[in-house]
Amino acid sequence: MKLRKKQPINIYIILQSSIIILFLLAFIYILKEDWLLKYLHPRMAKYVWIAIVLFAGIILSYIKQLFSYKKGKRIPYSYLIFLMPILLMFLVPPVTIDSSSIQESRVNRMSIESNTTNNTESVKDERDNSSISQLNAPFNNSALYSNNGVLEIEKDDFYSSLMELYYDLDSYVGQQIAIEGFVYRDDLTQENEFIVSQLLMSCCVADVQLIGLICEYNHTEDLLMDQWVKVHGTLTRGEGDNQQMAVIKVKQIEEIDEPNHIYIYPY
Incomplete structure (x- = not known):
């Protein structure tokens, strides 16, 4: 024309x-x-x-x-x-990723190692040490929020709370805890274990990694992958393969609604 x-x-x-x-x-x-x-x-x-x-x-x-x-x-x-x-x-409308989209190398369990000379702790990523740098970003290191003797960990303070446990787990062992997240399991979790998890984003969806705490629960067969729950239990130090980790002995689990925005941010 x-x-x-x-x-x-x-x-x-x-x-x-x-x-x-x-x-x-x-x-x-x-x-x-x-x-x-x-x-x-x-x-x-x-x-x-x-x-x-x-x-x-x-x-x-x-x-x-x-x-x-x-x-x-x-x-x-x-x-x-x-x-x-x-x-x-x-x-092609936007979609939110779930745990199936996360590679195993981007799953972080919090591990605490005691040093007998200076009593310091360090994070150990069992799968990919290069991802630790993202967990060492600035955070609010104030003590965990306690409500009537229960450590309350909600979505907005999930990251800072886990970092507080990383630095000072011994101060919280034996206390009651309530934490929100979604259910995640992989080949490294035992039959009676799951991870109450959140997705941590530092910059964009390409660097998203899954972080969380191991929970010991005798009825894991009743839980679905990516199901959002609030876990009530007792905070302990793990045994055996988990002896360097914070572990929750689950007493009660309640299902909650998935939040509108599933990501948490280190800063």
């Missing part, structure tokens, strides 16, 4: 502006629907807002070119390729 030699409106600027406007609206929609939080740390939202402002600036800069004339050419259908990401965004 041929365009006339001169157009009252520059069709190329119209096409380019339309594509940029669509991207701008798509970014706003992603923020509005909280899709961003399925893939990125909340602190990354500021970069999306920066992109929105830049898109708006580009659109404004195009206005003065809107009535500039160009020699007639074929309409550049290659512009349509820029519409593919927007179409895919709606044809």
Whole structure:
């Protein structure tokens, strides 16, 4: 299809502006629907807002070119390729990952080793030591919150609470504990064990790893993988293969609703 030699409106600027406007609206929609939080740390939202402002600036800069004339050419259908990401965004809606998406090398159990000379503890990742650096990020090292003698660990303070146990487990052994998370089991868990877990995101979904505490429970067959539960029990130091770990002797389990946003953040 041929365009006339001169157009009252520059069709190329119209096409380019339309594509940029669509991207701008798509970014706003992603923020509005909280899709961003399925893939990125909340602190990354500021970069999306920066992109929105830049898109708006580009659109404004195009206005003065809107009535500039160009020699007639074929309409550049290659512009349509820029519409593919927007179409895919709606044809393939965002999904939240679960434990089946986590490689075994990205599962962290908290392990405490005592040093007889300086009484320090260290984290031991049984599968991938390179992931420890993410667990050593800054955290709130205040004591665990106790409600009527029960250590309450909820989603928002899950990471900082586990780090507190890592640094000072002996101060909490024998205390009652209530903790929220989802059920995870793998080849390393015993028949009477499961891990009450959360998904830790440092930057984006690509670095998500599973962290949690081992729970000893005599009715694990009643639990489903990825089922969200609140575990009530007694905090102990493990025995045998788990002797360097914090272990919960389960007394009661109650099912809870899955939160809207399943990730926790180290900072």
